[in-house]
Amino acid sequence: MKTRITEMLGIKYPIVCGGMMWLGTAELASAVSNAGGLGIITALTQPTPEDLAKEIKRCREMTDKPFAANLTFTPRPKARPYEEYAQVIADSGLKIVETAGNNPEPFVAIFKKAGMKIIHKCTSVRHGLKAEKLGCDAISMDGFECAGHPGEDDTPNFILLPAAASKLKIPMLASGGVGDGRSLVAALALGAEGVNMGTRFMATKEAPMHDNVKQAILAGDERGTALIVRKFRNTSRVYRNAVANKILEVERQEGSTFEDIYELVRGAGNQNVYQTGNIDGGTWSAGMVMGLINDIPTCKELVERMVAEAEEIIEKRLTGMLRR
Numbered sequence: 001m002k003t004r005i006t007e008m009l010g011i012k013y014p015i016v017c018g019g020m021m022w023l024g025t026a027e028l029a030s031a032v033s034n035a036g037g038l039g040i041i042t043a044l045t046q047p048t049p050e051d052l053a054k055e056i057k058r059c060r061e062m063t064d065k066p067f068a069a070n071l072t073f074t075p076r077p078k079a080r081p082y083e084e085y086a087q088v089i090a091d092s093g094l095k096i097v098e099t100a101g102n103n104p105e106p107f108v109a110i111f112k113k114a115g116m117k118i119i120h121k122c123t124s125v126r127h128g129l130k131a132e133k134l135g136c137d138a139i140s141m142d143g144f145e146c147a148g149h150p151g152e153d154d155t156p157n158f159i160l161l162p163a164a165a166s167k168l169k170i171p172m173l174a175s176g177g178v179g180d181g182r183s184l185v186a187a188l189a190l191g192a193e194g195v196n197m198g199t200r201f202m203a204t205k206e207a208p209m210h211d212n213v214k215q216a217i218l219a220g221d222e223r224g225t226a227l228i229v230r231k232f233r234n235t236s237r238v239y240r241n242a243v244a245n246k247i248l249e250v251e252r253q254e255g256s257t258f259e260d261i262y263e264l265v266r267g268a269g270n271q272n273v274y275q276t277g278n279i280d281g282g283t284w285s286a287g288m289v290m291g292l293i294n295d296i297p298t299c300k301e302l303v304e305r306m307v308a309e310a311e312e313i314i315e316k317r318l319t320g321m322l323r324r
């Protein structure tokens with residue numbers, strides 16, 4: 001397959017594995033890149049900028065294909081030394097960076113100076129246009145369906161993607177709700193030049209997490225997620241488990257504050273889930289696309305199957321519908 005995204009990023013297939021906290025390690029990133037997609041090392045998963053440099057080096061030993069780093073800015077501005085992480089990414093020789101979570105403006109110059117392509121993740125047309133104006137090279141557009149942070153506008157990809165495609169000049173990845181060749185074709189039809197997936201890549205052999213979590217994704221369906229932290233305008237779509245239900249209960253209480261849920265939502269919980277396999281051990285991101293996930297393939301099997309399915313849909317099903 002050839003799109004503006006495959007050309008820009010130098011990859012075989014227009015399929016990207018988005019940054020995933022605790023899971024975006026060299027194992028998963030190299031597996032996706034070796035499969036012909038774009039794998040991503042999640043910077044903040046590494047405890048220090050020095051560890052990130054080592055992880056990028058380790059990934060380079062595992063693949064000779066392009067891969068990227070993700071830098072996610074959390075709402076707490078001083079939470080991590082972002083400048084230092086950004087500098088490590090810029091100095092690493094990587095050619096692609098995925099930014100997310102906030103306005104990437106302070107870091108655009110650093111990455112551009114290093115000759116990098118910047119993919120910025122957004123959840124609205126207005127933020128996509130802003131990123132384009134700042135000099136980003138591509139947008140990863142996360143619809144309401146997505147795992148993690150869907151924003152506060154609640155616009156699903158059936159609307160968000162064509163609305164954004166009509167206005168953006170730079171190419172766009174469809175993110176959120178993508179799980180198979182059908183979603184890939186739909187994303188291309190709606191104006192995207194490729195797809196970005198998170199949850200689907202969690203249920204692969206190479207995803208570095210306990211098998212219990214992968215089995216929970218297989219058993220879950222499209223109704224198995226919950227939107228937490230809505231009340232404090234930092235909505236997060238997570239797997240609906242006991243902890244998510246408890247958070248929702250506290251949020252419903254009149255006068256409850258973020259401090260009342262802080263211990264339940266903080267990141268340490270999900271790392272614990274992935275390591276121990278206790279799916280009720282904390283909150284962990286998962287998307288509605290769980291309803292389309294029924295197996296645990298290797299990344300190569302997944303990517304090749306999606307592309308084969310997409311090509312067949314385009315060549316046979318859709319072409320067969322044309323009245324000639």
Ligand SMILES: Cc1cc2nc3c(=O)[nH]c(=O)nc-3n(C[C@H](O)[C@H](O)[C@H](O)COP(=O)(O)O)c2cc1C
Nearest residue numbers: 018019020021100146147148176177197198199287
């Ligand atoms: C477990 C998990 C952790 C994630 N962590 C991050 C993150 O740290 N930074 C980020 O930009 N996106 C993160 N995401 C979002 C994904 O990169 C991607 O945008 C999203 O999963 C797409 O929706 P989907 O799960 O329906 O494919 C995460 C997603 C998952 C499932």
